[in-house]
Amino acid sequence: MRHVHLWLRAHPLVFDGLAATVVALLSLMLFASVGVQGHWWQALFPLAFVVPVALRSRHQVGALYATAALGLVTLATFSFPHPAILYAGIVMAYSASAYAPRTHARAALALSVVFGVIGGVKWSYLVLSLTGTSYDLHELALRNQAIALSVSIGVCSAPLLMAWLWGGVVHARHAYLQEALDRASRLERERDALARLAVVEERGRIARDLHDVVAHSLSVVVLQADGARHVLESDPARAAVALETIGRTGREATAEMRRLLGVLRSPQSASRAPQPDLGQLETLVSQVRESGLPVTLHVTGDLASVPAGAGLSAYRIVQEALTNSVKHGGPSVQAEVSVVVQPDGLSVSIADDGRGAAAANDGAGLGLLGMRERAAAVGGEVTAGPRPGGGFAVTAFLPTEKAVVRQ
Known part of the structure; x- marks a missing residue:
């Protein structure tokens, strides 16, 4: 049933056609009996309600007031409440309350009350005929007249009011769903904006880090060049060593500068504190242990041979991964850090036995974005996810x- 409702909601013209068909069928059902009595006007007129009901979703306000106008003609001329007209009134009361602007929805409520009261007063004699009494309304006692009128007004008003109330429930539900969709869309835009901001900020940090690496390399080149110039004649061997150091440092600085050109730098000023390297991994691990997370560190290879840019990126990745383990791993979590220096690069692995995919997610994931930006700045990559x-x-x-040079 729910799927049928959703399908009809997605295809309002189908519902309009079905509702108009019901009005036409109800009119035709009584056409013969009403026409035989000589009331051809009352037999044909209900068919006029087919038009506003068929147009209710495309012209909500116009269909509402057209139905009201036809209803006034009905109250003035009909000698009985025609079921087709009552059904049309129910459909329009529901539609106006559910989909029309609130001003017109309140007008539909007022019209429902007015038509219910007038119709109940006009056709109150039907209550007596249904009870089988032979009395007319004016022959009853005042108390019984009040009861008969109240019942008649209730019978005529209840269907219209119930339809209007149900339409109000549908309108409130649609408004709530639309608000939820708008909120979700707004949160998604804010999340994307935060992600972009995090990338920009992280690239700014990377740019500052690489700037310090290149500045350090250039300082070494200048010092070695000055030293080589002073000992060039007195100690050529020392000058040759200095020149070799200059060449190696210059190549490293050139590679770091190439990477720097591909990184956006934030215009905000930042501190120029010395940047960490892989030699401080043990200190970092000790600090994490003091915070309550048992960490095991395995190092394979000579960390001193790793270029400064790659070493700085590796340090930051380990730092962020261990921070995530502390925040999301849960109680009694343990972590293991493995750093392997290979001929073609540096392999880093940080794993814990915490909650994994069951950990609470803040919906941002900015730490992983930062790690990927760090790795991309030196031509590397990062993968992260729950362990099997x-x-x-x-x-x-x-x-x-x-x-990098071979690439």
């Missing part, structure tokens, strides 16, 4: 200078 046996894992591969 439980917990969460972050792995990164950062190519070294030689691998």
